[in-house]
């Protein structure tokens with residue numbers, strides 16, 4: 315078992331590490347099998363991407379997603395708009411993908427340049443092709459407990475906890491952050507009535523002064539903020555599980571919400587690199603294959619698939 319060792323004055327604490335790589339591998343093995351089934355039925359699943367501008371980190375993410383798509387057997391058409399593109403051009407690109415019946419999933423790489431309205435772009439994506447699960451219809455489905463694409467990072471965190479056999483059912487899970495991509499949908503997901511969820515979820519944010527009184531009693535703490543080092547050892551109950559979802563980039567350097575020394579108190583913790591990130595990417599492709607299945611089922615009238 316992988317452990318994180320942190321030496322204090324008196325003793326060595328070891329937190330079990332919770333890598334995301336094996337979780338992603340398991341998810342992607344399932345995706346590969348489902349892609350093969352679709353292809354045998356004559357359907358080539360696809361993930362269409364739109365990048366605006368030349369931010370090197372975003373361009374790198376898009377390259378990685380396209381490479382992964384190709385490896386997994388997805389078609390991955392791409393539109394690259396200049397950084398000067400206006401909202402109308404972005405809408406046109408989204409519409410082009412929305413209206414193409416061969417395309418199953420559409421992604422607008424975040425962040426878009428500051429002059430563009432990213433939430434409006436998400437709203438313009440056909441909900442049937444909403445691979446990030448961030449369209450209000452997808453979030454509404456999540457809130458209502460209906461099937462639909464689930465935002466990738468929350469889905470990845472649930473999968474990571476399940477894979478590493480960390481039960482959350484009936485336990486106190488504290489999510490620090492209520493953002494739309496992570497904290498809010500994760501709180502909805504983990505409070506659903508399912509064996510890998512069913513948790514007593516508390517959501518914290520900047521409107522809760524002294525939030526550490528909640529994290530200190532939690533069985534599982536998920537940091538979903540984007541403020542480097544905001545969660546420190548003294549915010550955790552000894553033996554608690556600490557999941558680092560929030561990150562900020564300083565150039566290419568990744569600065570996580572979980573202070574490095576959290577491993578001295580936590581019973582289990584995601585590693586600084588290779589924790590939640592790989593599961594997020596895997597869930598993107600799980601959403602993509604699911605959208606392709608649903609659309610091909612819709613076009614063939616295979617209602618059994620539509621009910622999944």
Ligand SMILES: NC(=O)c1ccc[n+]([C@@H]2O[C@H](COP(=O)([O-])OP(=O)(O)OC[C@H]3O[C@@H](n4cnc5c(N)ncnc54)[C@H](OP(=O)(O)O)[C@@H]3O)[C@@H](O)[C@H]2O)c1
Pocket residue numbers: 467490491492493494495496497498518519520521525538539540541544559560561562590591594
């Ligand atoms: N690992 C991955 O693959 C992945 C994927 C997606 C997102 N992320 C990361 O996850 C983080 C959250 O993403 P998001 O889009 O949900 O972010 P967001 O919309 O900016 O939400 C951040 C949340 O943190 C809260 N917050 C900020 N400062 C705080 C403080 N000092 N004390 C308590 N709460 C505080 C905010 O509270 P208010 O609501 O009161 O403002 C807000 O609810 C970001 O770092 C993002 O980069 C990671």
